[in-house]
Amino acid sequence: MPEKLRFAVTDAKGLEELQRDYEPFRVALEEVLETNIEFFPVENLIAAAPAMLSGEIDFAWAGPSEYVVLRARAQALPLVTLQRQNYRTVIAVYAGSGIQSLADLKGKTLDVWQLGAAASHLGAVKILIDAGVNPLEVKIIEPDNDDRLVRLKTGKIDAASRALSRYLATLKEEGLSAKDYPVLAQGPLLPGDVFAVSSQINPQVVEVMRSRMLKRREKLMQAILAGEELAKRFRGGILSIANDADYNMIREVYRVIGQSEVIQ
Secondary structure (H helix, E strand, C coil), X not given: CCCEEEEEECCCCHHHHHHHHHHHHHHHHHHHHCCEEEXXXXXXXXXXXXXXXXXXXXXXXECHHHHXXXXXXXXXXXXEEEECCCCCXXXXXXXXXXXXXXXXXXXXXXXXXXXXXXXXXXXXXXXXXXXXXXXXXXXXXXXCCCCCCCHHHHCCXXXXXEEHHXXXXXXXXXXXXXXXXXXXXXXXXXXCEEEEECCCCCHHHHHHHHHHHHHCHHHHHHHHCCCHHHHHXXXXXXXXXXXXXXXXXXXXXXXXXXXXXXXX
16 A cells, blocks of 8 residues: 555545545545545646646545546546435426426526536436437526526526535525426436546555445445535445446536547
8 A cells, every 4th residue: 555645536626625524534534545645636627637647646536527537538447436315417497487398498598507517517418318408409507606596587597407415405595495496307316426546556456445445434434424515415325336337428428518528
């Protein structure tokens, strides 16, 4: 086992967020892997790939969309996956909008929270594809400073896609009713987050890391759930062996939206 592993979380913005939300997990990971774990902040969702390829990071916690980029561009090796409970995308509308089906979204605006994010953006595209709607005929946007669902009522946006858990939490936070802001469509279960390591690490060490993480998965889950922000997303989650083929649905979406170069 290396004396130190530099560890990145692809959707954490800066060292401060890493330390605030992921410190309990970093400490638990040190104990489980019996080596020093050092945070390495990355600038955006796909910045971990060049950092891993250049040897700046050894280990990454990646969402589904970031994992396929890591796999393609840095030949990252999947260790284990963290499957979230009922992790799927929903597309919501305002009940008074007149939008009755996904086909009605052609030419309309769909707020996807964050471009490239698995649950809000790629999951929404998957829903459209499965319904026979060309996602290129829908105006897909990121919200500006205002990401509230209530904007659906004002007509600033026509539909919004979110992870199911985020949609439910937003209804509660904004004091809205699911009757007034119903789910137009719900997607399939999405694959979980992946803990992936650099292909430069010795294969025997990779197997040891995977074995230790699975053997002590309960300890790692306790650490993940220790913080409020991560608990919101991962309560009820399960750590298990990662299967690369489970992420082909993400790759399919990248191809359909004309971004095959991202995963090549």
